[in-house]
Each structure stands twice: as C-alpha cells, then as structure tokens.
Amino acid sequence: MPDPLRSLFADPRPLALLLLAGLALLGGTIARRWLQRLRIPQGAAYILIGIFLGQSGLGWISHDLTQRFAAFNLYALGIIGFIIGGGVQREFLRKYGRQLLVIVLSEGLGAFILVAGAAGLLAYHFTQDWANALGVGLVLGAIAAATAPALTLDVLWEQKTRGILTTTLVALVAFDDGLALLLYGMAASVAAHLTRMHAETALWGALARAVMELAGGVVLGATAGWLLSLTVERSRDTQRATTFAIGAVALAVGLTLLLGLDLILGAMTLGLTLVNLAPRRSRPTFVAFEQAAQPIFVLFFLLVGAELNLARVPSWLWAVAIAYLLGRSAGKLLGANLGARWAGAAPPVRRYLGLCLFGQAGVAIGLSILAGARFSEGFGNWVVLVITATTLVAQVVAPAAIRLGVKRAGEVGRNITREDLVTSLRVRDVMDAAPPTLSPSTPLEEVLRTFARHEYVSFPVVDARGELLGMVSFEEVRATLAGGDYGRLLVAHDLLTPAPIVLEPEMPLAEAIAHMREGYLECLPVVDPEEGKVVGLLHAHALNRALEAEVLRRQQYGEGNR
Amino acid sequence: MPIADYLSPQRVCFLSADHKAGVLAELASVLASSGAVRDRDGLMRAILEREKIMSTAIGCGVAIPHAQSDAVRRLVMAVGVHRAGIADYETPDREPVRILVMIASGHRQQRAYIRLLGEVARLLKQEAVRQQLINATTPAQLYEIMVKSEPLGA
Numbered sequence: 001m002p003d004p005l006r007s008l009f010a011d012p013r014p015l016a017l018l019l020l021a022g023l024a025l026l027g028g029t030i031a032r033r034w035l036q037r038l039r040i041p042q043g044a045a046y047i048l049i050g051i052f053l054g055q056s057g058l059g060w061i062s063h064d065l066t067q068r069f070a071a072f073n074l075y076a077l078g079i080i081g082f083i084i085g086g087g088v089q090r091e092f093l094r095k096y097g098r099q100l101l102v103i104v105l106s107e108g109l110g111a112f113i114l115v116a117g118a119a120g121l122l123a124y125h126f127t128q129d130w131a132n133a134l135g136v137g138l139v140l141g142a143i144a145a146a147t148a149p150a151l152t153l154d155v156l157w158e159q160k161t162r163g164i165l166t167t168t169l170v171a172l173v174a175f176d177d178g179l180a181l182l183l184y185g186m187a188a189s190v191a192a193h194l195t196r197m198h199a200e201t202a203l204w205g206a207l208a209r210a211v212m213e214l215a216g217g218v219v220l221g222a223t224a225g226w227l228l229s230l231t232v233e234r235s236r237d238t239q240r241a242t243t244f245a246i247g248a249v250a251l252a253v254g255l256t257l258l259l260g261l262d263l264i265l266g267a268m269t270l271g272l273t274l275v276n277l278a279p280r281r282s283r284p285t286f287v288a289f290e291q292a293a294q295p296i297f298v299l300f301f302l303l304v305g306a307e308l309n310l311a312r313v314p315s316w317l318w319a320v321a322i323a324y325l326l327g328r329s330a331g332k333l334l335g336a337n338l339g340a341r342w343a344g345a346a347p348p349v350r351r352y353l354g355l356c357l358f359g360q361a362g363v364a365i366g367l368s369i370l371a372g373a374r375f376s377e378g379f380g381n382w383v384v385l386v387i388t389a390t391t392l393v394a395q396v397v398a399p400a401a402i403r404l405g406v407k408r409a410g411e412v413g414r415n416i417t418r419e420d421l422v423t424s425l426r427v428r429d430v431m432d433a434a435p436p437t438l439s440p441s442t443p444l445e446e447v448l449r450t451f452a453r454h455e456y457v458s459f460p461v462v463d464a465r466g467e468l469l470g471m472v473s474f475e476e477v478r479a480t481l482a483g484g485d486y487g488r489l490l491v492a493h494d495l496l497t498p499a500p501i502v503l504e505p506e507m508p509l510a511e512a513i514a515h516m517r518e519g520y521l522e523c524l525p526v527v528d529p530e531e532g533k534v535v536g537l538l539h540a541h542a543l544n545r546a547l548e549a550e551v552l553r554r555q556q557y558g559e560g561n562r
Numbered sequence: 563m564p565i566a567d568y569l570s571p572q573r574v575c576f577l578s579a580d581h582k583a584g585v586l587a588e589l590a591s592v593l594a595s596s597g598a599v600r601d602r603d604g605l606m607r608a609i610l611e612r613e614k615i616m617s618t619a620i621g622c623g624v625a626i627p628h629a630q631s632d633a634v635r636r637l638v639m640a641v642g643v644h645r646a647g648i649a650d651y652e653t654p655d656r657e658p659v660r661i662l663v664m665i666a667s668g669h670r671q672q673r674a675y676i677r678l679l680g681e682v683a684r685l686l687k688q689e690a691v692r693q694q695l696i697n698a699t700t701p702a703q704l705y706e707i708m709v710k711s712e713p714l715g716a
Contacts, residue, residue, distance in 0.1 A: 441615045475672075480676055486679065486683055488654060494612075497672060
C-alpha cells in the first residue's frame with residue numbers, strides 16, 4: 001500500500017497536488033476525530049498527521065511536493081490577511097476604543113520584544129551570524145504577537161464564560177493577529193534587507209527599502225480595496241461581489257510579488273479598506289472567505305508538519321524554541337498586565353488576561369511558511385521549526401491556561417442558556433418533590449380547595465401505599481362547576497383520569513419537556529420505577545420559572561458559587 | 563343536558579331486594595339489559611368498589627351509585643324506587659334510601675358523566691320530585707317524573 005501511494009505523490013503531474021489536497025482534507029478531518037478522543041487539539045492534531053506523513057515520518061509528502069504548493073500558500077496567506085484586515089472596523093474600534101488598543105500594543109509588543117531579544121541573542125550565541133540571528137529574532141518576535149482567535153473562542157464557548165474578561169478577550173484576539181501581520185511585514189522587510197546586505201554597506205539604505213516595501217504594500221492594498229469597494233457597493237449580487245473579491249486578492253498578491261512589496265500587509269490593507277468603505281455590502285463576502293479559511297488552515301498545518309525534518313534540526317534550535325515559549329509567555333503576561341494597568345481596565349482583566357493569550361495557531365503557522373519560503377537560503381527553516389514545535393505546545397497549554405484564567409476571574413458558566421440547563425438536568429432536579437396528592441376518597445369540596453391553593457392544573461391521586469391511581473385535572477373539576485350542588489356525591493375517584501405519561505425521576509429533563517410539548521401537557525406525575533410510588537410532580541409553569549431563575553442566577557454568579 | 567338522553571322507560575323499576583348489595587345488583591342488571599354495558603359483573607365490581615371508597619347516599623332517602631368502568635360502552639342510567647327503604651345504605655342523615663339512580667360510564671365520557679351526576683343530584687334535591695317518585699305506582703309514571711321535571715336552578 002505505501003509504495004503505490006508514494007509513487008502517486010511523487011507524480012510530476014498536477015494530480016499529485018490534487019490527490020494530496022483531497023486526502024489531506026478528508027483524511028485529516030477523519031483522523032482529527034480520532035486524535036480528538038485523545039484530547040489533542042485540532043491544530044496540533046493536523047501538525048502531527050503532517051509529521052507522520054512527511055519527511056520525518058513515512059516520507060509520502062516530500063519536500064518537492066510541498067514546494068509545489070507555493071502558489072497556494074501565498075494566495076492562502078493573502079486570504080488570511082484579507083480576513084484579518086476585514087476584522088478591523090471603525091465601528092469596532094470606536095466601541096472598544098483606546099483601552100483595547102493600549103492592551104493589544106503592550107501585550108503584542110511585550111511578546112515581540114522579549115522573543116526577539118531572547119531568540120535573537122541565542123541564535124547569535126550559537127551561530128555567530130548576526131544578520132540571520134537578528135532576522136530570526138525579529139521574525140519570531142513578530143509571529144509571537146499572534147494569538148489563536150478560533151481556539152480561544154472555542155474554549156470560551158465550551159466554558160460558557162461571560163464577563164469583562166471574556167468581552168475584552170474576544171475583542172482582543174481579533175486585533176492580535178492584525179498586529180502580528182503588521183509586525184511581521186516590518187520584521188520580514190528589515191530582515192530581508194539585512195541578510196542581503198553585505199557587511200558594512202548602508203544600513204539606512206536597507207531600512208529605507210524596507211519602509212518602501214511596507215508602504216508600497218499598504219498603498220497597493222488601499223488602492224485595490226477602494227476599487228473593490230466601488231464594485232461591491234454598486235453590485236446587488238453578493239456572488240458577483242465575492243467573485244470580485246477573490247480576484248482582487250489574487251491580483252493584489254500577484255502584484256506585491258511582482259513589485260517586491262509586502263504581501264500580507266497589502267492583503268490586510270485590502271480587507272481593511274473594503275470593510276470600512278463598504279461595511280454592509282462586503283459582509284457576505286467576508287463570511288464566504290471565513291468559510292474558506294478553515295480548509296486553508298488544515299492544509300497549512302499538514303504541510304508545515306510534513307515539511308518538518310527533525311533529523312536536520314540543529315540541536316541548539318530547541319533552545320531557541322524554549323526561549324521563544326518563555327519569552328512569549330512572559331511578554332504576553334507582563335504586557336497584558338501593564339497594558340491593562342495603563343488603560344485602567346477592570347481587575348479581572350489586569351490579573352488574568354495574560355493567561356488567556358498563549359494560543360498559537362493558523363496565522364502563526366501561515367507566517368512561518370511565508371518566512372520559510374522567503375528566507376529559504378537563511379534562517380527560514382529555523383522559523384518553521386520553532387513555530388511548528390511551539391504551536392504544538394501552545395495548542396495543548398493554551399486551552400488549559402484560558403480555562404484557568406476565566407475560572408479565576410469567576411466567569412465560567414455564566415453564559416448559560418435555558419437549553420444548556422435543560423440538557424444538564426434530570427427530572428429529579430426540578431420536580432416538586434412533595435406535591436399535594438389526593439386520595440380516592442377526597443371529597444369534591446376538598447379537591448376544589450386543593451386547586452384553589454396551588455397553581456397546578458392537575459394532581460396525582462394515590463392509594464394508601466402511595467401508588468399512582470391517576471390524575472385529577474382541572475378539565476374534570478371545571479365540569480363540576482356547571483353541575484351545581486353535588487354535596488357528598490363526588491370524590492376524587494370519580495374525577496380520575498389515567499395519567500397520559502408517567503415520568504421517572506432519573507429521566508433527562510429534555511425528554512420530559514419533549515413529552516409535555518408533544519402532548520400539550522402541563523402537569524405530569526413522577527413515579528419511582530422500582531417502588532411504583534409517586535415521588536414528585538413536574539409542572540410546566542413552575543418548571544419555566546425555576547429554569548429562568550437558575551439561568552439568571554448562574555449568569556450573575558457563575559457555576560458553583562451558590 | 564336532558565336526562566332522557568340517558569334514561570329509557572325500560573330502565574326504571576321498583577326494587578325488591580331489602581339490602582344495599584341486592585338493590586345495587588338489581589339496578590346493575592337493569593343497566594346491563596340496555597346494551598350500553600359490555601359486562602354486567604365488571605360494572606357491579608366497579609359500583610361496589612366506588613361504594614367502598616365513600617357511600618353514594620346523599621341524604622333525604624336518595625342514593626346515586628355510580629362508576630366508570632371499561633365494562634361500560636357509553637354513559638347510561640337506571641332508576642329504581644324502593645318504597646320501604648334500604649336500611650343498610652350508609653347515609654349522612656340516617657334516613658333509609660328509597661330512591662336510587664345508578665349512573666355508569668366508560669372512561670371516555672368523563673365530563674358528560676360528571677355533569678349528569680350533578681343534574682340528577684339537583685333534580686332529586688327537590689322534595690316535590692322525591693315525593694312524586696315515591697308515590698308513583700307504575701314504572702311509566704317513574705319515567706315521566708324523571709324526564710319531565712325541571713332540575714332546580716337550571
């Protein structure tokens with residue numbers, strides 16, 4: 001089996017590319033489920049699959065094959081830049097304002113500075129090559145600013161969090177990646193010119209060219225974004241607008257490559273310009289792009305894993321990877337704390353925000369691929385390795401850190417809905433465990449008094465042993481109101497109807513509610529299946545009130561703080 | 563709700579037994595003759611079970627034994643008069659029971675059943691109606707009195 005596959009993937013025709021992409025997406029998604037059971041997060045799972053199939057594993061995905069994805073990678077990064085730019089809306093900025101900007105800059109730059117310093121110094125210490133050391137430091141530092149929006153939102157959702165930390169975090173992760181792209185653009189330009197520069201020749205010339213590259217990217221992106229917004233604004237057809245956008249991104253990526261401008265910055269400016277010039281009309285386009293992002297990330301992770309050649313990794317690079325992890329964590333923690341202080345953010349944000357920023361995923365991987373290709377002669381492979389290895393670690397550590405942060409901040413379990421509550425409860429948890437019951441000989445007068453005293457619309461009738469005989473519901477009692485003077489003629493036994501459905505205490509509440517909805521039943525008896533005795537009553541109105549009160553209580557106080 | 567819908571001239575009679583179980587059995591047999599009752603013994607058991615829970619005598623010499631049972635096809639009633647009175651029917655006022663109305667129903671006519679019980683109770687609350695029934699000499703007269711009299715407050 002391996003050999004035919006290996007030869008297929010080695011086929012020089014385009015089919016190898018398509019086969020790999022198809023198998024990677026399908027097989028990766030299936031294998032992911034399996035890895036998920038081992039509690040390995042999504043991104044890490046795809047990287048591991050890539051490592052298994054790639055140069056360090058079975059060798060099916062060769063270096064040559066991944067190289068053939070170059071055009072795809074560049075375009076995919078253009079799309080990611082475009083999406084991230086599209087997240088930077090004026091409305092959004094106005095809403096979250098200065099505070100957020102201060103925090104983003106301080107935690108992003110905190111990670112950037114510490115990682116760049118630590119990684120750069122270590123690299124110089126081991127290689128004595130200052131240009132490459134500075135380059136790898138700058139590029140790693142830039143990538144360190146990125147976080148993982150999808151991973152973060154997943155954890156927040158899973159933990160049902162709600163509160164000031166959650167709100168800040170959700171807004172923050174959208175901007176982090178933008179900052180990372182910006183920093184990467186600058187870092188990569190500077191690094192490119194530094195490494196190409198010969199010894200003592202003009203440093204300023206190199207920097208000037210770097211600035212040109214960045215400014216050129218911004219100008220190109222802004223121009224393309226403005227032109228695109230004109231078409232999008234004029235076209236009522238969202239498909240047409242999306243097609244235009246796909247073309248515009250490809251064109252912008254192509255032009256930045258042709259003119260030697262910064263690709264990511266160009267694509268990001270394109271998205272940013274479009275979203276702010278045509279905020280409403282461009283909405284469906286961005287939604288379509290976001291849907292396309294998921295498979296792109298899958299391929300990124302797989303390819304980067306496959307490219308990893310563990311045998312050729314210089315051992316000192318592991319030290320750089322550790323320095324990256326430590327520097328990044330320290331930078332995020334410190335930067336978030338200081339930024340929150342400066343911005344005057346609430347105490348939970350100050351204390352726990354840093355913990356929630358360890359995530360690293362697709363954007364970091366994508367940037368490392370970009371760096372790997374651009375600096376293939378120099379430090380490119382170092383970046384790919386360090387980012388791949390640290391992403392594996394971050395994928396495991398970050399969710400745990402976020403959980404800890406939101407738990408300490410007391411925001412877990414507050415974003416609970418009625419549905420969440422229903423799925424977590426059993427009939428026993430919400431039933432009236434001591435409902436008024438009637439005996440068969442209870443006279444009508446007493447039955448009427450029972451109805452008057454309680455809001456229930458029916459009552460269980462039990463025999464001397466507590467076993468259910470049936471229900472007396474308001475329907476039957478109402479018939480007696482028209483009939484007049486019964487005296488002692490009627491007793492509960494005469495009003496009895498069989499219970500339409502009998503609930504059990506351990507039955508999931510959702511099932512009980514389904515029964516009530518289907519049968520338009522307001523009141524159902526709960527009977528112990530072993531003893532046959534009535535142990536409770538479930539009443540729709542009382543149930544709704546209890547659920548609403550519990551939802552409100554948990555939203556205010558979170559889980560566990562009763 | 564006209565009583566005539568549930569009573570027929572064949573289901574009124576003078577009772578001959580001199581104890582509660584006996585007259586109840588007589589009335590159950592009368593009801594069973596109507597075709598509305600699937601199983602006379604089943605009906606009898608339901609009637610006795612109901613009497614065990616609480617006597618259906620309501621005072622002034624009136625009892626309305628009643629039951630719901632699967633042995634009954636549809637809501638139906640029978641009337642019996644016992645001039646001498648039944649002494650062993652537990653009554654609230656110690657007065658022997660002279661007028662008995664048996665009402666039987668299946669499980670599906672709950673509301674009509676309850677209304678009919680109320681109707682009959684109101685009818686027999688009237689002293690004049692009770693007196694006429696006790697003074698009647700033929701089943702045909704009994705039937706006339708039952709279906710022609712207006713229940714009190716209707």
